[in-house]
Amino acid sequence: MDYKQAIQYLERLRGAGINLRLENITYLLDKLGNPQESLKCLHVAGTNGKGSVCAMISSILQNEGFRTGLYTSPHLECFRERIRVNNKLISERELASHVAELKPFIEEMRNKPLGEPSFFEAVTALAFLYFSRMKVDYAVIETGLGGRLDATNVINPLVSVVTNVSMDHSEYLGGSIEELAFEKAAIIKENGILVTAADDRRALDVLLMECQKKNAKHVLVADTSILRIYSNTQGSEFDYRGVYGIHRSLFIPLLGDHQLINAATAISAVEVLKDYEIRISQDAIKEGLSNVKWPGRLEIVGERPFIVLDGAHNPSGFKQLKKSLTELFTYWRLYLVVAVSSGKDYQQMIAEIASSVDLAVVTGLRDMDHVDPGLLAGEFIGCGRGVVKAGDMFKALDYALSKAGEEDLVCVTGSLYGVAEAMRYLKK
Numbered sequence: 001m002d003y004k005q006a007i008q009y010l011e012r013l014r015g016a017g018i019n020l021r022l023e024n025i026t027y028l029l030d031k032l033g034n035p036q037e038s039l040k041c042l043h044v045a046g047t048n049g050k051g052s053v054c055a056m057i058s059s060i061l062q063n064e065g066f067r068t069g070l071y072t073s074p075h076l077e078c079f080r081e082r083i084r085v086n087n088k089l090i091s092e093r094e095l096a097s098h099v100a101e102l103k104p105f106i107e108e109m110r111n112k113p114l115g116e117p118s119f120f121e122a123v124t125a126l127a128f129l130y131f132s133r134m135k136v137d138y139a140v141i142e143t144g145l146g147g148r149l150d151a152t153n154v155i156n157p158l159v160s161v162v163t164n165v166s167m168d169h170s171e172y173l174g175g176s177i178e179e180l181a182f183e184k185a186a187i188i189k190e191n192g193i194l195v196t197a198a199d200d201r202r203a204l205d206v207l208l209m210e211c212q213k214k215n216a217k218h219v220l221v222a223d224t225s226i227l228r229i230y231s232n233t234q235g236s237e238f239d240y241r242g243v244y245g246i247h248r249s250l251f252i253p254l255l256g257d258h259q260l261i262n263a264a265t266a267i268s269a270v271e272v273l274k275d276y277e278i279r280i281s282q283d284a285i286k287e288g289l290s291n292v293k294w295p296g297r298l299e300i301v302g303e304r305p306f307i308v309l310d311g312a313h314n315p316s317g318f319k320q321l322k323k324s325l326t327e328l329f330t331y332w333r334l335y336l337v338v339a340v341s342s343g344k345d346y347q348q349m350i351a352e353i354a355s356s357v358d359l360a361v362v363t364g365l366r367d368m369d370h371v372d373p374g375l376l377a378g379e380f381i382g383c384g385r386g387v388v389k390a391g392d393m394f395k396a397l398d399y400a401l402s403k404a405g406e407e408d409l410v411c412v413t414g415s416l417y418g419v420a421e422a423m424r425y426l427k428k
Contacts (some may be wrong), residue, residue, distance in 0.1 A: 001337065001346040002094035006099035007079055013106070013119040020149040024117045028125045031105040031156060035132035039069075041155045042269055045184045046163025048317050048410040049262045052254060052294050053163055056266035060288030062086050063200035064280050065199050069131035069139035073120070073154075076296050078151040078419040083127045085134050087293075095399075096124050101381070107338045120144045148186030150409055160187045160277055161267050162196040163262065165203035167345065183204035187407075190214045195269045197221040197261050216276045219272055228260060231327055233300060240264050243271040247282060251290045255298040263289055284288045296419040297384065298324055301426055306331060306409040309423070310417035315345055318352040320415060326356065331409035333358040335400040338376055339393060339418035342369035347379055349414070354383035363396040368417045393421035394428075 001009070002161050008132045010131050028404075029036060041059055044050045051072050053077040060072040068086055075081040080089035090098075102122060110116040117125070124144070131139045141157070143150045173183045181203035188210045189195050196218070204220075211218045229237040235253040238260055239246060266289075270280040277322045298321070299309045306329060312321045323333065336357045340346045354360075362376040373389045390396035412422040 001096050001100040001103070003096045006096040008102065009099055010079075010119060010122060013116060015121050017118060017219055018145065019118040019121060019151075020145070022151070022154060023147060023403055025121045025151040025154055026122060027114060028102070028117055028121065029128065031093055031108075032045055032102070032125060032129050036128040036155050038132045039128065039139045039155065039342060040137065041139045041141050041157040042159045042362060043141050043143070043152065043155060043157035043187050044160065044163065046161070047151075047166045047168050047180070047314065049163040049258060049265075050161075052158050052160060052259060052262045052297060053266050053269070054140045055140045055294040056252075056263055056289060056292050057210055057269055058084075058087070059292040060266065060270050060280060060285050060350060061138050061140070063288040063291070065283035066137040067135065069127070069134065069136040071124070071127040071131075071139065073123075073144055074140045074416055074420075076416065078089060080276050082123060085131070085136055090130055094130065095126075098130055101129070102126060107252055110386075112269075114116075114177060118151075134282045136286040137267040143184075143187065146180075148183045148203045153187055156189055157187070157192065159193045160189065160271055161265060161269050162187070162194065162198055162207060164196075164316075165198050165200055168313065168314040177202045178206055185210035188214055188216050190216070192216045193275060194274050195221065195265060195272060197265045199223075214370050215344045217272075217275070219268050221261065223261055223264075226260050226264055228257070230327065231255075231257065238263070240267055241265050242303035244274060245282075247285060250286055253290070253291065253338075254292065254294055255300075255328060256320065257327070258320045259297075260326070286338065296423070299414040301423075304406040306427070308409060308411045311419045312349075312413050313341065313415050315348040315352050318349045318413070322353045322356050325409065327410065329409055332405065332407040333409070334406060335359050335410045336360045336411045337363070337393070337396045337400050337410065337418075337422070338414040338417040339363050339365050339373075340371040340376060340414040341395075341417060342371060343415060344371065344403060346371045346376060350376065350379040350383065354385050354417050357385050359386045359388065359400075361396045361400045363390040363393055365415060365417050366392060366421055368415070371414070393418060394425045395405055397422060399424050
């Protein structure tokens with residue numbers, strides 16, 4: 001099996017849909033010898049920011065000299081982005097050999113009542129197997145959906161992180177903040193440690209109750225512990241009063257105030273490793289944050305006009321995007337290129353940002369189910385905004401860039417899958 005065949009085989013598993021249960025992943029990992037049991041993990045869930053927090057934690061641990069695995073989703077340009085060791089992507093050869101190893105067990109499952117694993121379950125098992133064989137010191141694991149029945153929730157992490165809780169994926173996780181928090185709280189383990197920046201009292205009550213039930217320590221990350229020194233289109237400098245001391249003159253190249261709270265969450269997550277006699281130096285924290293890279297999150301990919309890519313995909317993400325665009329950029333007109341995955345609260349997303357938009361260019365997604373562009377257009381029109389429908393992301397960007405002047409800003413948002421398509425267009 002070569003790399004192309006391996007990817008094709010995994011992609012065919014998308015037909016199994018989303019399996020919110022642990023039986024499949026448990027069976028598959030058991031067949032592989034339970035590689036996850038050898039891993040020391042930090043497990044990260046949350047509605048927004050979990051990928052950024054994972055990238056920051058991984059970068060800090062690497063700068064301390066630890067061999068660090070990082071598992072995130074989705075990918076933007078290359079499938080191999082999902083599985084890394086010390087920020088080096090799994091090779092095509094390694095990925096193909098691991099898929100070949102999984103294949104007989106997947107085929108075996110297909111003929112059992114369990115049925116075949118989902119795409120995400122298979123990739124999660126592959127990541128655990130790879131990290132175990134690479135003998136990583138630590139693995140930073142991002143949940144896929146929720147937490148309680150997510151395929152990653154078979155690990156016993158040193159630290160569980162819940163970045164925040166707001167409405168998203170309600171068709172799978174529940175229609176209230178409390179229900180969503182309950183799903184994410186399940187990554188907290190007996191006698192473990194929770195680090196959270198959740199600021200909704202309803203969510204926080206659920207998380208703290210779970211800590212009490214499981215005798216888990218908790219650390220609350222508050223924006224009042226952060227002193228922003230400056231923020232601009234290069235990044236932010238700030239001080240943070242952490243768990244065990246004050247961190248001064250930290251810099252992160254990721255844009256937006258929300259990345260300050262993400263950085264504080266990452267710092268707290270590595271600080272509490274001290275409870276396991278694992279000490280992370282202030283130098284490693286400072287260097288790790290200053291070197292972190294996480295594309296597609298308020299990323300500037302062009303100037304005159306500004307071209308910004310942001311994977312905001314729910315109402316709270318759009319609210320933060322509006323704030324960041326307003327505070328960090330000076331521009332004449334905002335052209336918003338929008339494609340939204342199916343199942344998202346696109347009405348509220350658009351309501352959060354519409355007042356800042358001069359012209360919306362709406363489109364669909366090439367390889368994913370998406371909200372009909374006509375519905376997106378109707379929402380913008382209802383908010384009194386100008387709108388144009390485009391056949392695909394390439395045509396949408398063609399149009400927006402043809403209209404934008406040097407003093408304008410073009411922002412692609414609504415879905416990380418749309419951001420990925422925009423990246424392909426810009427490389428073309």
